[in-house]
């Protein structure tokens with residue numbers, strides 16, 4: 001379980017271009033949750049991820065992982081517990097290495113192998129059904145964007161992190177590949193029991209895959225709704241304790 | 249033309265080319281420190297020889313000390329957030345002064361063999377005798393004998409193949425060690441860092457360690473090269489490193505043209521093969537170039553021009569510009 005409490009992030013503090021990107025922001029991520037984060041450009045979504053990965057240290061507030069408060073946030077240590085995939089497929093893979101070597105690095109996260117042994121990343125690769133498992137000796141720079149992104153997902157989760165962050169990870173992909181990646185995302189969430197936070201601007205994906213949707217605007221949560229399976233009408237989105245929005 | 253001697257010089261250049269390969273290719277950081285650390289390697293090696301330290305220990309010390317100069321470049325790059333070029337130029341410039349200090353002057357020659365020092369001892373002995381009955385002469389004889397059996401430099405400069413063999417053995421040993429290292433998990437990480445510097449952070453690895461390691465090894469090999477060159481040539485000079493990075497890049501590029509298609513040993517053989525071919529080409533240019541008005545001083549111009557051309561031809565835009573279809 002990961003939680004942040006009353007976090008403020010202010011860019012360029014005290015300067016003419018001071019900008020409060022997160023305003024007294026609190027969020028609790030339960031075990032195995034799949035949260036979709038939406039919001040207009042500049043709302044503060046990526047900034048939230050930077051806090052969660054320790055790339056930014058909050059000006060105030062708390063950060064708790066598995067019940068323990070993290071006092072000194074050190075990015076390269078937090079990254080051992082958190083997997084992240086960005087929009088750009090090149091940022092999550094190592095182009096000069098082979099597919100096999102990329103998988104090795106994923107497993108050896110932080111060089112300490114963090115006890116990951118339950119799941120074979122090769123199985124995940126095979127499960128994707130795009131034939132990468134047969135090309136283990138291929139250098140990753142020779143792959144397509146979608147193939148790289150699939151590999152980036154597997155690298156990000158193969159050390160069984162406490163949480164997987166996805167920052168518009170399907171934005172650069174065609175719809176078919178995006179679907180494949182989303183299926184992998186769900187599989188990671190359901191079968192590996194890793195909580196997922198996904199930022200997206202794609203409303204189709206949001207409606208199709210979400211359990212909980214958080215909307216951020218101006219550095220604050222402006223709505224937080226849950227999806228419930230309804231036998232008669234499919235998926236229903238409900239606000240906290242009350243029935244609100246649309247039926248899909 | 250003495251082909252063996254040229255090949256020997258090529259192998260010596262191979263060490264620094266290997267180091268430059270480590271920084272420019274493996275971890276993909278432009279590092280000019282070798283222009284200084286190459287000399288540092290020579291300076292350290294020769295001055296250690298004067299302290300009676302065997303050449304192989306001196307070379308190992310040169311590796312470590314020049315590696316540390318690479319460490320400082322990495323610190324400027326990591327902690328002071330400098331561009332790696334600026335960081336390395338600063339360290340290289342500092343090394344110029346450091347090298348003058350170490351050599352206590354602009355150059356220093358290798359103590360040729362022990363006979364010079366033997367003379368020194370006998371002189372002091374006769375002085376002692378002259379001064380009277382200081383009873384230390386008993387120690388002198390076996391000191392003499394001990395030192396007489398060791399040659400200061402392992403090279404005989406006879407081009408009889410022995411120097412070549414020794415260089416080849418050290419070089420192949422280094423390549424073997426490096427390729428085994430690059431195969432380990434840490435080595436994979438180092439190569440991964442070359443292609444995606446931020447990506448390793450997402451893996452929970454402190455990326456500073458990777459640039460430090462890469463630049464340490466890169467400059468360490470420049471140091472070995474400078475040290476061996478000094479042993480081979482019989483001197484170390486404060487200007488001998490000038491342009492060594494550019495020369496190494498030319499060697500790497502030649503090697504890549506020739507053998508990178510085979511993709512063996514992480515292309516570690518490219519800088520070495522390239523260096524030997526470079527020296528051969530160079531000696532041809534020196535021998536026959538005068539006919540077309542070529543002067544020795546033009547070498548740096550030609551070498552740099554060669555790099556520009558090759559890099560240019562690899563670039564799509566230049567190809568288009570020249571309307572070539574390759």
Ligand SMILES: Nc1ncnc2c1ncn2[C@@H]1O[C@H](COP(=O)(O)OP(=O)(O)OP(=O)(O)O)[C@@H](O)[C@H]1O
Pocket residue numbers: 011012019020021039040041042043044045046047048
């Ligand atoms: N490094 C920075 N320096 C100064 N201001 C920044 C910086 N990064 C982000 N901001 C500002 O903080 C606010 C939130 O940015 P953030 O990147 O979190 O938005 P986002 O929700 O991810 O937007 P998008 O959907 O466009 O990716 C924006 O107003 C942005 O201008």
Ligand SMILES: [Mg+2]
Pocket residue numbers: 045046047
């Ligand atoms: Mg963003």
